[in-house]
Amino acid sequence: MSNSDIFIGEIIGTAVLILLGGGVVAAVVLKRSKAQNAGWLAITFGWGFAVMIAVYMTGTLSGAHLNPAVTVGIAIKDSDWSNVPVYIAGQMVGAMLGAALVWIAYYGQFRAHLTDPEIISAPPHEEGLVSEEAAPKAGPVLGVFSTGPEVRVAWQNLATEIIGTTVLVLAVLTQGLNNSGDGLGVIGGLIVALTVVGIGLSLGGPTGYAINPARDLGPRIVHALLPLPNKGGSDWGYAWIPVVGPLVGGALAAGIYNLAFA
Template identity: 70%
Template structure:
């Protein structure tokens, strides 16, 4: 695979992944959406189908990794790190594009939600039940969950451990299905990965919202910070390192476990 194919494949695939995944979060969250309050099952299956679509689209071009944790795991498995920067660049930019498209698709709903009197009254557009910073502001706003993840119980080591464990399971599953720098997963393998993402959401997604992908969280969080959304609240940068570091550690652990147990 050429660097150009890898970059374009990862950019488009990750954009589709985040568009559909962020889209289901927007559908469940935003006022006047037909799917408002559809619940956690809708979100987990929505993200599973998002992985399915993004990976199928990009599989022939880049192998459909779409996740720096997967890219790190594959690099450890194969020993080839030469294309890792290209993968990461395409993934991050794609995630930002996907998040921007969620805002475009739900533009009117974001406006309706963030100008709703109940939301505005809830303290600078933030959840009054959430944690509060020294300046009295909430670290996350009423639509941050459309873009990025956040913990239900804010405990650094528990949150980090949850992301590491879940990502290790995901990447180890992918590696044992045969993904390398030259061999993409077949159609059945992609379907099984998508179902694994659904399973991880159902089993381990409750504590943190299961980022299990650094760019899936970081790219949309940057977009949330930049978009002109009224009363949007903060972007919770104090937490933002956990869904980046945790999955990267999990991907590296999965690569190490593969080398020790399966190579």
């Protein structure tokens, strides 16, 4: 596949992933949404369906990595980094585009939700945790765009993202790849989508399971740029964890694959 196919495919696929994934979060948390308070099951299955649809839509064009952690894992497995910059560039552009589309689709709900100032407060001080001043808890509007921890302990939050992404990328490498080994196949797309649902149900509680640097960073940038009054901060102090954790998890999964399965 050509660089243009990869770039365009990753833009389209990641945009659809974020549109549908961020869309289900918006549907559940924003005021005046018909799906408000539908709960965690709706969010986890919504993200799983988002992965499946995006993979099937763009798998033949770019291989549907849709995630820098997956791209890094495949690059380590194959010892081929030549297309990594193109993949990640497409994923970042697509993630930002998808987040902007969520804002457009839910524009009225964002306005209704933000009539009152967003509640930005810190959890009560607990022994071993950071102070209130250093750890503001972001409100639900930021949660439409990116992830945040329920309990802010950096090493635990980082470990959770590493563990979840290791499971995801190992599933991709062992079950998901097409015959050429450069992207997700038809059955693989379904397996990976179900894996995302499983990760969300089992490991999503602590951090919201970013498991994808582009999925978190791109929409966080959009949140910072959008003219949403009373939206709250973008929590840049936490933003490195859903980037570094998934990249480490993707590399770890590739190492496990090369040691145990190759």
